[in-house]
């Protein structure tokens with residue numbers, strides 16, 4: 648087995664500094680979100696944003712769906728990877744947080760590609776029509792298995808699904824009790840690892856980002 652590098656905060660800063668940079672619009676969005684206080688912990692990380700844009704381009708995505716939009720940072724990243732006539736459907740329950748994102752999507756010139764649907768994403772996902780090339784899931788964690796089951800049939804072969812926070816701060820291993828025990832993530836990770844419709848790779852980026860390829 649090869650060795651695994653430990654990503655310290657300093658090394659992570661180095662990785663971000665040497666990866667796809669955030670432009671002024673994305674940086675302003677991050678700054679406005681950080682000013683919201685504790686909820687800003689929900690933000691997708693800058694290196695994940697670079698990966699989302701890159702993967703969207705790599706799979707040649709034209710239609711994408713995001714579950715869990717918050718202030719629109721990951722949606723900005725995905726939409727920038729889409730062609731001018733591409734479409735990103737964003738599902739979130741919060742009008743308040745997503746309205747921040749709308750301003751930045753306008754500023755970045757990607758608002759026409761984004762169709763934001765407010766409501767419980769389990770219900771909105773059931774209403775999605777047609778085939779998608781890419782899905783990014785970053786909403787409430789106990790919902791992941793349902794989102795996976797709803798989305799896999801809607802993704803085209805060789806399309807991808809991404810699930811954030813799948814390592815739960817590393818707590819998917821070791822002894823943990825009560826709220827510290829990420830039972831939902833452990834069940835989800837085991838569920839998809841055993842699914843023969845997909846190939847699964849867990850990337851140690853951010854809080855764990857699972858990349859799923861539909862066979």
Ligand SMILES: C[S@@+](CC[C@H](N)C(=O)[O-])C[C@H]1O[C@@H](n2cnc3c(N)ncnc32)[C@H](O)[C@@H]1O
Pocket residue numbers: 689690691714715716717718719720721722738739740741744766767768769785786787790
């Ligand atoms: C971790 S944040 C998403 C972060 C975002 N991807 C970003 O780039 O910063 C989770 C989001 O999921 C939304 N959410 C939680 N449960 C939901 C549900 N059942 N249906 C729709 N959205 C939900 C929350 O409103 C919140 O905006």
